[in-house]
Amino acid sequence: MDDRKVGFDITALPPDPPARPDRARGRAARRPVITGAVVATTIAAAGVAGTITLTGSGNPVGLAAAVQITRKPTYYEARIVDPQAARKRFKAAFARYGLHIDVWLQPVSPHIVGTIVFEDQDERAQQSESEGAGIKMIYDRACRTASGADCSIGLRVPLNFKGHAIVQIGRKAKPGEPYTTTSPKDAVQDLNDLTVAQAEAALARKGLRVGLYNVYWPRWGTSLPRTRIPSQWKVSGAGPYSPGTVRLAIDAQGPMPPDVAAQMKRR
Structure with a gap:
């Protein structure tokens, strides 16, 4: 991973x-x-x-x-x-x-x-x-x-x-409190190559949900709200984020939105 x-x-x-x-x-x-x-x-x-x-x-x-x-x-x-x-x-x-x-x-x-x-x-x-x-x-x-x-x-x-x-x-960690440091042993397995929608369904069956969506383009990566992420994009990993939630890594399968590109360039 x-x-x-x-x-x-x-x-x-x-x-x-x-x-x-x-x-x-x-x-x-x-x-x-x-x-x-x-x-x-x-x-x-x-x-x-x-x-x-x-x-x-x-x-x-x-x-x-x-x-x-x-x-x-x-x-x-x-x-x-x-x-x-x-x-x-x-x-x-x-x-x-x-x-x-x-x-x-x-x-x-x-x-x-x-x-x-x-x-x-x-x-x-x-x-x-x-x-x-x-x-x-x-x-x-x-x-x-x-x-x-x-x-x-x-x-x-x-x-x-x-x-x-x-x-x-x-x-x-307390309920809802993000981890400052994590272990790979706490990562959720078997989500790679699933679509975002499929990964969310698999997590729900485990009693988990997504606490943060991280989207990656070839040169940049950033967090985005779920409403801006197509459900068919593929997941590349899921790390622990807070008790009961994960940080979902997603490979973008489309161009970076102009406002996100502008934000990345300012960093």
Whole structure:
């Protein structure tokens, strides 16, 4: 399936991106953790309250809350436990160990709830990374992004980490809330080469509907309302858009309307 058509939203920033780390000391390092479409194993929510504490050499005791943090010989290992937890719980968990790490939660398609979809660091953290003391990702090889990369399920933070970092974690989307990142495992199969009308009927039988129509010409692509799309045009893919809806990719089989062409040229 063509990632350009059904997975293009994966690396896009959320509609309302969070505040960036302090850049007074220089330019921040910015890394989309999943270059492509995020995916696979969902981390189960713990549904319990409490915080992690450390004893002796660092084995965690007590109940996990938002994130489970374990002290290793040279780093803290942080694994996501409850991707629906309040942001302040994540921040408090990291702050307990003197780590300045903010967590933002973004709505994602089901298979990647609980994965880390983006990371951002300030200059001090970036310098730590260049000195070999930067944050490393914990990857799940069974969890694949649309680009074929492993998705991240946790962090390894050096004990001597300095600076400020932001991570964005995928959470369950609310009804009607568009996903900011999606997984190919949540795509609807067997719609390719159907007409738009046939695809809509097939989706309805699955209890789904189209949330967004993306139409592609040889050089341009854009979203159009259903009223402007001939029912006989062919579908080339269907990616998740929001709970219960899909983003339908359509190959245009006619000329681009003049007003759309004018809009494309202005971009």
